[in-house]
Amino acid sequence: MLELGMTFSMEQLIIDNDIIAMVKKAMEGIPVSEETLGVDQIKKVGIGNNFLALKKTRELVDLPSSPKLIDRKMFGDWYNAGAKDIVTSAHETYVDVMKNHEVPAIDSDIYAAMKAIVDKADKAFKI
DSSP: OHHHHHHOOHHHHHHHHHHHHHHHHHHTOOOOSHHHHTHHHHHHHOTTSOOTTSHHHHHHTTSSOOOSSOOOSOHHHHHHTTOOOHHHHHHHHHHHHHHHOOOOOOOHHHHHHHHHHHHHHHHHHOO
């Protein structure tokens, strides 16, 4: 446990958070309709043929999950855009959060209730 605290990766935490968000979104269910099933596209392209080049497929690819870090571009497009891997994206997210995130203040009544709990515990455990 001591080593874990010394070698923790913020980038891994950010990647894990992205994966968890995708799973949670998928667990909400995927809307099923003629549009999301691509009925028109199936009729147009034909069963067993390639749907990946269709605009509608690209529009719906993030429907079951919308990752912030995973890049779903085709390999050539990803490579031409700089070939940024997920760890680099996670590190950029980490730097941005550390630079720009502002923690909202705790409401004064909630803070007072929390302080009362801590004060009570401190008093109970003083030697």
